[in-house]
């Protein structure tokens with residue numbers, strides 16, 4: 476009897492602290508995930524993305540595809556996008572006509588409504604009409620302003636811009652490209668993996684290790700997955716190396732909308 480009473484007395488604070496721990500780590504929501512990588516692709520290279528599907532499934536990996544010019548995609552292309560979505564990849568918006576805020580709308584605050592009506596709403600509608608769930612966005616040419624982003628945040632939960640490495644700043648030091656729980660702005664940055672961005676595999680690997688060590692998500696972006704030489708192309712072998720390294724580091728593969736599930740704290 477005595478032991479039972481003691482047990483009851485001690486169990487209340489224990490339950491209290493345990494529930495705090497569970498809430499903080501989001502275990503209740505069933506969606507708390509650790510350090511990871513979010514691989515993204517832009518534009519309309521649906522066939523090349525679909526052809527790379529087995530690379531991703533080999534490592535149980537997922538990507539986010541930011542689709543522009545939906546009017547140029549035929550029924551077969553949409554069917555491929557639906558299948559990618561069904562397999563856990565995310566389809567997202569990259570405007571209707573690939574028009575940039577600076578290059579096509581002069582970053583003019585007076586044109587924000589036009590941008591929304593001409594580039595954003597029709598893009599979402601045309602993709603959603605194809606049974607694609609759209610909740611995130613990538614800026615064409617990485618162009619944005621604070622004012623335009625305010626409008627975009629009414630339409631999307633994350634906006635992806637671009638960040639650049641250089642000879643003095645390898646991938647692991649491009650801080651903007653690492654998503655952490657401290658980022659509550661909804662604005663995120665990817666660092667490039669296409670040939671033009673000159674980020675060798677070893678530097679991308681250092682970036683993945685940094686994400687692991689800091690409980691963050693490294694965000695990467697590319698365009699077309701192909702062995703054809705081209706500035707905005709990434710060879711399948713390089714993509715597979717990135718997937719394999721991330722897999723071996725036991726990093727999580729995030730789609731962009733899933734970034735919300737990053738745990739607040741380190742956990743084993």
Ligand SMILES: [Zn+2]
Nearest residue numbers: 517518615616
């Ligand atoms: Zn683009």
